Amino acid sequence: MDITVHSQSLYTYNISCPDGWQKALNNCYLFNVKDQLNWNEARTECSLRNADLMVIGNKQERDWIAIQTESYNTDEWWIGLRYMTKWTWVQYGGNTRYITWRNEPDNYDEQDCCAINEYGLFSDEYCKSKLGFICSYPLKRGDFCPSGDNSPWFMTDSACYFISPLLNISLHLSWQDAKTYCANLSPSKSSQLMSVTTYDNMLSLKSLLSTYDTAGVLLPWWTGLNDQSVEGKYVWIDNTEANGTLLQWDVAPSLDRSQNRNCGVMYQGGSIDDVTCDKRAHYVCEMSAMQGHLNLGCGSWLRGGKSCYLLGKGKEYTWQQASQKCSSAGAHLLQIDDLDEKAWIEGLSLGPSGYWTGLARAQNKYGWAWPDQSTGNDTFIKWSQEPNNSGGIEDCVAINKQGLYVDKRCDAKTGYICEYAKAYDQPCMPGWTQCEQSCYYASPSNWSYAITWYEAEQKCMDLVAGKSLSAYRLAVNDKTEQACILKTLAAQPNGGMDGYWTDLNDLQFKGIWRYWLESNNEPNNDLITWAREPNNAGGNENCGVIYNQGYFNDADCSVGYYYICERPVAGAGVNIKVSTILLMSLSVLTAIL
Incomplete structure (x- = not known):
C-alpha cells in the first residue's frame, strides 16, 4: 500500500479496530477467553491495549453484547462495573438501567465486581474470581458535523451530509456549480459532492433521501459521479473509480458521447442516472464525521515515527x-x-x-x-x-x-x-494473513457475520474501500495457496467446520464450475476436493463453500455462510511524513485519553 499523506490533510483515512477486535456501535470490542483473570488483572490487560473493561450505555449495546457472548466457550466475562457504595462504571457513558440481573445482586460476602454470562444476564462476583473479560474503547466521531439552524447537516455513523433545500430554486445548480458550492461549505474539513464507496454509504443516503418521497415525483440530487474524462469510466470527485456493484442505475448509462450525459444524479430510492452536466438539480454534499485515525499498523497503540x-x-x-x-x-x-x-x-x-x-x-x-x-x-x-x-x-x-x-x-x-x-512496509493490513503474493481475510466465525454469496463479494470490496486496492472472494489457484488456506481455516475458532464462501459457482452453465472473477485460473480438480458433492440438492445449489481440511460443497447462493476474501499483496510500503505521523498520533491520543 503506497500512501502519501501531507501534514495539511490530517483527515480521516481509515477508521478501524485492531486485529482481533470487533467493530460495532462506534466502539471496538475485544472478547478475551484465553486469559482467565481476576477483575483487577482484567482491567490492567485492557489498559495494555489503550482500552478499559466494557461499559454498557444503551439497550442496543446490551442486546448486541448478549448475542456475541453466546458464541464463546466461557461461562462469564468481567465487565467494567464495580460496587463502590453503589454500582459504578469504570468508563463514562455506562447506564445501569440496561443491566438485567440474574437473581442478583446479592452482594454475598463482598461480591463487588460485575460479570455477564453467555445469556446476557449479570451477576455480582468475587473480584478475585478468574474469568474471561471484555475490553472496549470508543471510535470518537467528535464534533466534525456543523450544527445550527443555518447548517442542515445530518450525521450518520461515519459521515456528515448536507442536503440542499428543495424549495429554494436559486439553489438548484449545475454539476460544476454544485461541486464548487460543496467544496466551499467547509473547506477546512474537505467537504465535497457525495460519493458511494461502501454498501453502508448507499444505505445511509437512501435512508436520508427517502424522507423526501413525493408520489410520482423523482427528485434528482447531484453526486460526485462523472465520466467527463473517459466516456464510460465513472469516477468520483477525488478521481477514485466508482464501484459498479454499488451503483443502482435507473437506466444503463449512455455510451454516446454526443449526448453529453457525463454527470450522475441520485433519486430518492438510491437509483442513479447520467444526465447533462449543465442540468440544474439539487445536490448532496458530504464530509467525514470521524476524528482522524490513520491505521498505521499499531492497532490501538499510538504510531510515532518508526x-x-x-x-x-x-x-x-x-x-x-x-x-x-x-x-x-x-x-x-x-x-x-x-x-x-x-x-x-x-x-x-x-x-x-x-x-x-x-x-x-x-x-x-x-x-x-x-x-x-x-x-x-x-x-x-x-x-x-x-x-x-x-x-x-x-x-x-x-x-x-x-x-x-x-x-x-x-x-x-x-x-x-x-x-x-514497527516497520511501515507491512504488505497485508491488520487482520489479513499473507501467503506468497496474496493477503487473506477470514470473517469472524460468529453467525452474525453469516452472509449470502452475493453479499460476500460486496463485503470483500468494502474491506479495502478507499485504499486503492481490490479484494474478492477466495479462489484456490495452486498448491501453495491451497496449503495456506488449509492453515487459515484450521486457525479459525470453529476450525472452518461451518463453511466459508469462495468464488466458485456454476451460475452461468449448470454443472460447469468456474470462478466468477475472470482473472482467476480455471478450477483445478486436484485443488477442488468435493465432499461427495456437488449434488445440487433442491435444484438451486450453485455456489461453492469450503470447509475444514479443504473440502468443498455446493450451496444455495442466498443462504448465510462466513466468507474468505483475498487480494494481491500491496506495493512497496507506506510513505508518510514523520511530522504528519507525530501530529496524527497526538490527535489519536487526545481521542483516547
Whole structure:
C-alpha cells in the first residue's frame, strides 16, 4: 500500500479496530477467553491495549453484547462495573438501567465486581474470581458535523451530509456549480459532492433521501459521479473509480458521447442516472464525521515515527512491574534514540503524573543505560535538576509532563510508556494473513457475520474501500495457496467446520464450475476436493463453500455462510511524513485519553 499523506490533510483515512477486535456501535470490542483473570488483572490487560473493561450505555449495546457472548466457550466475562457504595462504571457513558440481573445482586460476602454470562444476564462476583473479560474503547466521531439552524447537516455513523433545500430554486445548480458550492461549505474539513464507496454509504443516503418521497415525483440530487474524462469510466470527485456493484442505475448509462450525459444524479430510492452536466438539480454534499485515525499498523497503540507506543494509564507500578507489563505485550519501556522521537515524546500531553522510561542505572553503576544496554545519550535526555540520587538508591528514571527526566527509587509507583519498533512496509493490513503474493481475510466465525454469496463479494470490496486496492472472494489457484488456506481455516475458532464462501459457482452453465472473477485460473480438480458433492440438492445449489481440511460443497447462493476474501499483496510500503505521523498520533491520543 503506497500512501502519501501531507501534514495539511490530517483527515480521516481509515477508521478501524485492531486485529482481533470487533467493530460495532462506534466502539471496538475485544472478547478475551484465553486469559482467565481476576477483575483487577482484567482491567490492567485492557489498559495494555489503550482500552478499559466494557461499559454498557444503551439497550442496543446490551442486546448486541448478549448475542456475541453466546458464541464463546466461557461461562462469564468481567465487565467494567464495580460496587463502590453503589454500582459504578469504570468508563463514562455506562447506564445501569440496561443491566438485567440474574437473581442478583446479592452482594454475598463482598461480591463487588460485575460479570455477564453467555445469556446476557449479570451477576455480582468475587473480584478475585478468574474469568474471561471484555475490553472496549470508543471510535470518537467528535464534533466534525456543523450544527445550527443555518447548517442542515445530518450525521450518520461515519459521515456528515448536507442536503440542499428543495424549495429554494436559486439553489438548484449545475454539476460544476454544485461541486464548487460543496467544496466551499467547509473547506477546512474537505467537504465535497457525495460519493458511494461502501454498501453502508448507499444505505445511509437512501435512508436520508427517502424522507423526501413525493408520489410520482423523482427528485434528482447531484453526486460526485462523472465520466467527463473517459466516456464510460465513472469516477468520483477525488478521481477514485466508482464501484459498479454499488451503483443502482435507473437506466444503463449512455455510451454516446454526443449526448453529453457525463454527470450522475441520485433519486430518492438510491437509483442513479447520467444526465447533462449543465442540468440544474439539487445536490448532496458530504464530509467525514470521524476524528482522524490513520491505521498505521499499531492497532490501538499510538504510531510515532518508526515505533508504536502505549501510555500505561490507570494503576501505577514499580519500574520492574512496568517493565514486565511492556514485555508481556511484546514491547519494552520507552527508549529515546533520536531527536525526532525526543521531540514527539516531549510534545505529548502526559498529564500530571510521571511515566517510567527504560532508562536505569547501568550495570556497572556508572552512567545510565536503555533497555538494550546502550548508553543514555544526554542529547536525547533533558534532566530536571537531576539526577541527584537522593538517598543513594534512585536507580530508575521517569519522565514528567514537561518532558523532563527524574531519577527515582525503582520501587516507587508511577505510570509507564511502552514501545516497540514497527516497520511501515507491512504488505497485508491488520487482520489479513499473507501467503506468497496474496493477503487473506477470514470473517469472524460468529453467525452474525453469516452472509449470502452475493453479499460476500460486496463485503470483500468494502474491506479495502478507499485504499486503492481490490479484494474478492477466495479462489484456490495452486498448491501453495491451497496449503495456506488449509492453515487459515484450521486457525479459525470453529476450525472452518461451518463453511466459508469462495468464488466458485456454476451460475452461468449448470454443472460447469468456474470462478466468477475472470482473472482467476480455471478450477483445478486436484485443488477442488468435493465432499461427495456437488449434488445440487433442491435444484438451486450453485455456489461453492469450503470447509475444514479443504473440502468443498455446493450451496444455495442466498443462504448465510462466513466468507474468505483475498487480494494481491500491496506495493512497496507506506510513505508518510514523520511530522504528519507525530501530529496524527497526538490527535489519536487526545481521542483516547
